Amino acid sequence: NCQSNDRNLIFVSFKDKAIINSYKLPTQSSSSISASASSTTTTIANKTGEIPVLQRLTTMEPLSNIILIKETFLIGTAVKPGKTLMYIYDITSGSLINTVAMGKVHYMAIEKIKYMDTRGYVVTVSNDGRFALWDLVSLINNLEGEDAKPAYVFNEHQGVGVKDVSWDGSESVLLSCGEDGNVCCYNFVSNVIDDLNKQKSLELQNNKNNNNTLFKSAVDRVVLVSKFTFPQAVLQLELDSA
Numbered sequence: 001n002c003q004s005n006d007r008n009l010i011f012v013s014f015k016d017k018a019i020i021n022s023y024k025l026p027t028q029s030s031s032s033i034s035a036s037a038s039s040t041t042t043t044i045a046n047k048t049g050e051i052p053v054l055q056r057l058t059t060m061e062p063l064s065n066i067i068l069i070k071e072t073f074l075i076g077t078a079v080k081p082g083k084t085l086m087y088i089y090d091i092t093s094g095s096l097i098n099t100v101a102m103g104k105v106h107y108m109a110i111e112k113i114k115y116m117d118t119r120g121y122v123v124t125v126s127n128d129g130r131f132a133l134w135d136l137v138s139l140i141n142n143l144e145g146e147d148a149k150p151a152y153v154f155n156e157h158q159g160v161g162v163k164d165v166s167w168d169g170s171e172s173v174l175l176s177c178g179e180d181g182n183v184c185c186y187n188f189v190s191n192v193i194d195d196l197n198k199q200k201s202l203e204l205q206n207n208k209n210n211n212n213t214l215f216k217s218a219v220d221r222v223v224l225v226s227k228f229t230f231p232q233a234v235l236q237l238e239l240d241s242a
Contacts, residue, residue, distance in 0.1 A: 001013070001066070002066050002068050002074075003068070004068060004071060005071060007025070008025055008027065009022055009023070009024055009025070009054070010022070010023050010025060011068060011074065011091075013059075013062065013063045013064065013066050013076060014062060015062055017062060018058065018059045018060065018062050018063075019056055019057065019058055019059060020057040020059060020063065020066065020074065020076070021053045021054075021055075021056055021057075022053070022054045022056075022091075023051045023052075023053060023054055024051070024054045025051065026051065055094075057074070057089065057091070057094050058094075059076065059089070060078075060087060060096065060099070061078050062078065063076030063077065063078055063087060064076065064078065064110070065077050065111070065112055065113045066113075067113045067114065067115060067122075068091065069122070069136065071091075072090060072091060072092060073088055073089070073090065073091070073097070073136070073140070074088075074089040074090075074091045075087065075088050075089075075113060075122065076089075076113075077109075077110045077113065077124070079108070079109050079110075082107075083102070083103075083107075084101075084102040084106040084107060084108070084109070084126075085099060085100065085102065086100040086101075086102060086124075086139065086148075087099055087100075088100065097140060098139065098140055098141075098142060098144065099144055100139050100142050100148045101145070101146070101147050101148065102147070102148065103147025103148060104147065105124075105130065105132050105148075105150055105153055106124060106126045106128055106130065106132070107128050108126055108127040108128040109127050110124050110125065110126045110127075111125045111126060111127060111162065111163055111164075112124075112125040112163075112164060112165070113125075114165060115136075116133070116167065116171050117171075118170075119133075119171050119188075120135060120136050120137065121133040121134060121135060121136070121151060122134045122135075122136050122139060123165050125162045125163065125164060125165050125176075126161070126162060127161040127162075128161075129155060129157050129158065129159040129160050129161065129162060129178070130153055130154060130155055130157075130162065131153075131154050131162045131176055132150040132152060132153045132154070133150060133151045133152040133222075134148065134150045134151060135151050154176065154184075154186070154222075156176065156182070156184045156224060156227070157176070157178035157180050157182060157184070158180045160178055160179040160180045161178055161179045162176055162177070162178040163177055163178050163233070163234065163235045163236065164176070164177050164234075164236045165177075166237050166238050166239050167239065168239050169241060171188070172187060173186070173187060173188075173239070174187070174188070174222065175237055175239065177234035177235070177236070177237045178233070178234065179233040180233070181229055181230045181231060181232055181233055181234060182227055182228065182229055182230070183227070183228040183230070183234055183237060184224060184226075184227050185224070185226045185227070185228070186222050186223060186224050186225065187222070187223055187225050188220050188221075188222055189220070189221055189222070189223055190220055
């Protein structure tokens, strides 16, 4: 399951059903309903305590690890013989936007999907010993039938299952943990590089002839800076705000 940013909607997928149900969570207690009877957004559970289904989204097959991104894109994964697939839906229309093959990056089930909002990366964590960062725009525009190419792939957990990935508020420090008992810490590092081709392209566009100044552009890379070892598998982790 996953929730909307305002925590009012929850989306639930099922192991044996190719469907995703959405529910609107209760916003008031029953004692206060009469005081705001004119409100049309109040959600009321029935006599058995169940919340009625708000909307049903039919999917290509049963999905796992669903996530809602930017209140628009609902992403889920599935494993077929020989390949792992990611499905991207438009939650507002219920239409399938894209089916993305994970290619040689993930060949086993994906444990978790997360999203780095500032950097625009979809994070996939898998039992195959890898986790990867995918550019959301590239996933949406990836040609169907072609293997998607991740921005980064990490193989620091000795070929055993990666269980979780977390990061700090600035999205500059990244942590991963797995069945090998290791917690790996990575840093995003920006390198300023000289790109003469980009400089020449800009000069042609702007009709400039100054060849003495090179165009500067920042390129991010992710480096492993430390590793913490625990006596047992580490299944989940979180960074506090400090």
